[in-house]
Amino acid sequence: MFFIAFKNLFQEKIRLLISAGGVAFAILLMMFLIGIYNGIIKAFSAYPERNPAQIIVSREGITDMFHGVSIVSEKDAKAIQNTPGIDETVGMILMPAFYEKDGKKQDIFLVSYEPPSSLGAPWDIVEGRGIQEKNEIVMDAAFAKKNALELGDRINLVERDFTISGFNKGGSTILATFAFIQLEEAREILKLPEATNFLFASLKEGFDPVEVRADIETRTEGLSILTKEEFIKNNLAELEETFLPIIYIMVAIAVIVGIAVIGLTVYTATIEKSKEYGILKAVGVKNLQLYLLIFQQAGISTMIGFLAGIILSFGVAYLVGEYLRIITVEFTAGTFAIVFALTVFMSFVASYIPVRTIAQIDPAEVFKS
Amino acid sequence: MSVLELTSITKHYGSGHTLVRAVDDVSLKVEKGEILLIMGPSGSGKTTLITMAGALLKPTAGFILIDGIEITKLKEDVLPDLRLSKIGFVFQSFNLLSALDALDNAAVPLIASGKSLKKAREKAKETLVKLGLSARLNHLPKDLSGGEKQRVSIARALITNPSIILADEPTANLDAQNGHEVMELLCATACEEGRAVVIASHDQRIRDVAKQILFMEDGKIIKEEKGGHDSWCPHCRSA
Ligand SMILES: Nc1ncnc2c1ncn2[C@@H]1O[C@H](COP(=O)(O)OP(=O)(O)O)[C@@H](O)[C@H]1O
Numbered sequence: 235m236f237f238i239a240f241k242n243l244f245q246e247k248i249r250l251l252i253s254a255g256g257v258a259f260a261i262l263l264m265m266f267l268i269g270i271y272n273g274i275i276k277a278f279s280a281y282p283e284r285n286p287a288q289i290i291v292s293r294e295g296i297t298d299m300f301h302g303v304s305i306v307s308e309k310d311a312k313a314i315q316n317t318p319g320i321d322e323t324v325g326m327i328l329m330p331a332f333y334e335k336d337g338k339k340q341d342i343f344l345v346s347y348e349p350p351s352s353l354g355a356p357w358d359i360v361e362g363r364g365i366q367e368k369n370e371i372v373m374d375a376a377f378a379k380k381n382a383l384e385l386g387d388r389i390n391l392v393e394r395d396f397t398i399s400g401f402n403k404g405g406s407t408i409l410a411t412f413a414f415i416q417l418e419e420a421r422e423i424l425k426l427p428e429a430t431n432f433l434f435a436s437l438k439e440g441f442d443p444v445e446v447r448a449d450i451e452t453r454t455e456g457l458s459i460l461t462k463e464e465f466i467k468n469n470l471a472e473l474e475e476t477f478l479p480i481i482y483i484m485v486a487i488a489v490i491v492g493i494a495v496i497g498l499t500v501y502t503a504t505i506e507k508s509k510e511y512g513i514l515k516a517v518g519v520k521n522l523q524l525y526l527l528i529f530q531q532a533g534i535s536t537m538i539g540f541l542a543g544i545i546l547s548f549g550v551a552y553l554v555g556e557y558l559r560i561i562t563v564e565f566t567a568g569t570f571a572i573v574f575a576l577t578v579f580m581s582f583v584a585s586y587i588p589v590r591t592i593a594q595i596d597p598a599e600v601f602k603s
Numbered sequence: 604m605s606v607l608e609l610t611s612i613t614k615h616y617g618s619g620h621t622l623v624r625a626v627d628d629v630s631l632k633v634e635k636g637e638i639l640l641i642m643g644p645s646g647s648g649k650t651t652l653i654t655m656a657g658a659l660l661k662p663t664a665g666f667i668l669i670d671g672i673e674i675t676k677l678k679e680d681v682l683p684d685l686r687l688s689k690i691g692f693v694f695q696s697f698n699l700l701s702a703l704d705a706l707d708n709a710a711v712p713l714i715a716s717g718k719s720l721k722k723a724r725e726k727a728k729e730t731l732v733k734l735g736l737s738a739r740l741n742h743l744p745k746d747l748s749g750g751e752k753q754r755v756s757i758a759r760a761l762i763t764n765p766s767i768i769l770a771d772e773p774t775a776n777l778d779a780q781n782g783h784e785v786m787e788l789l790c791a792t793a794c795e796e797g798r799a800v801v802i803a804s805h806d807q808r809i810r811d812v813a814k815q816i817l818f819m820e821d822g823k824i825i826k827e828e829k830g831g832h833d834s835w836c837p838h839c840r841s842a
C-alpha cells in the first residue's frame with residue numbers, strides 16, 4: 235500500500251510542500267533549542283572539563299564556582315599536597331570582573347593559573363601563547379573578535395592594565411567569558427597572600443580520586459573536596475534547573491505545532507479522499523491496511539519535513555556560529571535521536587483523527603453516485 | 604452449487620412511519636456463467652440488493668450464500684477478504700483512484716491481497732491489454748474517457764479472478780458505443796470465463812446481453828423474463 239500513500243501525497247504537491255515545510259520549521263525549532271542548550275552546557279562545563287585537575291577543593295559548603303566565596307588556606311594546601319597519591323596542586327583565585335565597551339558591561343570570570351602547570355590553564359590556545367609575564371592575560375577568541383581585541387592590546391580590568399598574550403577557544407558562555415591571569419597577580423589584586431579560592435589537584439598514576447578524597451578528608455577540616463565529575467555536575471546544576479524546563483516547554487510547543495500542521499493536512503487530504511477510501515474498503519482493503527496508508531502518508535510528509543528541518547538546522551547553526559559568535563549550537567547524536575523520536579511521535583498523533591475518520595467510512599456508500 | 608444464492612432477503616431502513624422496505628423478501632440464485640439483469644425504476648431497491656449481495660450491507664433478514672459460504676453469518680472483519688477474492692465490483696461512476704494511473708488502479712486488489720507491486724502490475728497490464736487499453740496504461744483517470752475508465756474498473760474487478768461480478772448501472776454514464784463495449788466485456792467474462800454476472804440497471808439496451816431478467820418494484824421481484832443473450836452473444840453463437 236506504500237506506493238498508494240506515496241502517489242496520494244505527490245498528487246497534491248503544494249499541500250505536501252506546506253505540511254513538510256511546517257514540520258521542517260518545527261524540527262528546526264527543536265534542533266535549535268536543544269542545540270543551543272547543548273552549546274550552553276558545553277560552554278559552561280568547558281572550564282572544569284578541560285582542567286586536568288582530578289580533585290577540586292573549596293571551602294565547606296561551596297560546591298561550584300558561582301555561589302558564595304571559597305577560601306582554601308596555604309596550610310590546607312600543604313596538607314593536601316602531602317597526601318599520598320597527590321601529584322601536583324595549584325591554587326586558583328576567581329574574580330568576577332567586567333569589561334566595558336561602548337557603555338556596555340560584559341561579565342568576565344577572571345581565573346588564575348600558575349604557568350607552566352596545566353591545572354586550570356587556558357586550553358585550546360588558537361592565537362598567541364599562554365602567560366609568561368605578569369600583567370598578561372589570555373582571553374576567549376570569540377569574545378575578542380566580538381570586541382575587536384587583538385594580540386598585544388591592553389585591556390583594563392579590576393583597575394589594572396593587562397596585555398593580551400593569547401586567545402583560547404570555547405571559553406565564552408552566555409553569562410560571562412573566562413579570562414586567565416597569573417596567580418601571583420591575582421593574589422596581589424585581592425591582597426590574599428596566604429590563601430586561594432580553590433585548589434586544583436592532579437593525581438599520581440594508579441590512584442583513585444574517591445580514595446584520595448577520603449584520605450584528604452581525614453587530614454583537613456572545613457573543606458569540600460570534590461571529584462572532577464562532581465564539580466562539573468555542580469557547576470551545571472543551576473543552569474539545568476533554570477533552562478531545562480524552558481527547553482522542554484518550547485520543544486513541546488514545537489511538537490504541537492508540527493502535529494497541528496501534519497494533522498491538519500493529513501486530515502483534509504483524508505476528507506477529500508473519503509470516497510476513494512470507501513472504494514478501497516468496498517474492493518476488499520482492510521481497515522488496518524487503510525490505517526497504515528494514513529500513517530504512511532503522515533510518515534512520509536514528516537520524514538521529508540525532518541530531513542529538510544535537519545538541513546535547515548545546520549544552515550542556521552552555521553549562521554549563528556558565524557554572526558552571533560558567543561552562542562554556539564551543538565548537535566549531538568542524542569539531539570538527532572530525540573528529534574527523530576519526536577518526529578515519529580508527531581506523525582502517529584497526527585494520524586489519530588484521520589484514522590478515526592477512515593474507520594467510520596461506510597463502504598456501501600460507493601454505490602451512491 | 605450456485606455461485607450466489609439469496610434467500611428471503613429483506614432490507615429495511617428507518618422505523619415506524621418512516622420505515623422504508625428497500626428490499627422486501629427477495630430470493631434468487633445465480634449460477635456460473637449466468638448473466639442476470641435486475642431491472643426496475645429508480646428507488647425500486649436494485650442498488651440495495653446488489654450491495655447486500657456484495658457483502659457490503661447486512662440484510663435485515665434472510666441469508667446470502669456466496670460459493671456456498673453463508674456470508675450473513677460471517678464476522679465483519681473477514682468480509683474484506685471475501686470481497687477481495689470472490690467479488691468484483693463495477694460502478695456507475697467508475698470509482699477509480701484519482702492519484703493512480705490505469706495500471707495501478709487495476710492492480711489495487713492484488714496489492715491489497717498481498718501480492719508484490721511488480722507481480723500486481725504485470726497482471727494488471729495483461730488484463731488491461733486484453734480489454735484493449737494497451738495505449739492507456741499510464742494515464743491518470745482524469746486523462747481517460749468514460750468508456751476507458753469503465754474498462755479500467757472492469758479490469759480491477761476481474762483481476763483477482765472472482766466468481767461474481769456485481770455491476771450497478773455500469774452503462775449509465777456512457778454513450779451507446781461505450782455502453783455496448785462494456786456489455787460485451789461483461790458478456791465475455793460470463794461466457795468465456797464462466798463468472799456469474801449480476802447487473803442492476805434500468806438501461807433497456809442491457810436486456811440484449813442478459814440471459815435472465817428480474818423486474819423489481821418497491822423492493823419486490825414482480826416479474827421474471829428471459830433476456831436476449833442467446834441471439835446477441837458472439838461467444839455463444841460461434842460456440
Ligand atoms: N442508506 C439508506 N437509508 C435510507 N433509505 C435508503 C438508503 N439507501 C436506499 N434507501 C431507500 O431504499 C430504496 C431503494 O433504493 P435503491 O436500492 O437505491 O434503489 P435503486 O437502486 O433501484 O434506485 C429507496 O427508497 C431509497 O430511498
Ligand SMILES: [Mg+2]
Nearest residue numbers: 649650651771
Ligand atoms: Mg441504484
